[in-house]
Amino acid sequence: MDKQQADAIAQAILQPGLDEREKMRQKREARQRSLADRRLVAWVTMPGFAIGALVAYWTGHRFAEGVVWGGFAGSLVGWMLVWWRRRRSAS
Numbered sequence: 001m002d003k004q005q006a007d008a009i010a011q012a013i014l015q016p017g018l019d020e021r022e023k024m025r026q027k028r029e030a031r032q033r034s035l036a037d038r039r040l041v042a043w044v045t046m047p048g049f050a051i052g053a054l055v056a057y058w059t060g061h062r063f064a065e066g067v068v069w070g071g072f073a074g075s076l077v078g079w080m081l082v083w084w085r086r087r088r089s090a091s
Contacts, residue, residue: 040085041078048074 052070056063 037082040082041075044078044081045071045074048072048077 048070049067050070052066052068052073053063054066055061055070056066
């Protein structure tokens with residue numbers, strides 16, 4: 001057996017492991033991106049809660065409704081930011 005045949009056999013044995021490692025790395029990167037996106041949305045939603053509560057207080061509406069609607073608006077803005085960041089990085 002010469003060196004070229006030995007390398008071919010070694011590559012055939014190791015290749016499935018390398019493919020699995022690459023798939024695992026891609027999944028890990030996707031999970032990390034997803035976590036970062038969700039953290040960004042959470043950071044944008046928090047001030048939305050507070051702003052909604054203040055607006056509800058000032059306008060005489062129920063506090064809980066202000067928190068819910070403010071959180072909803074903050075979450076919407078956060079997901080729009082995530083979409084914009086993904087679109088910008090893809091370009």
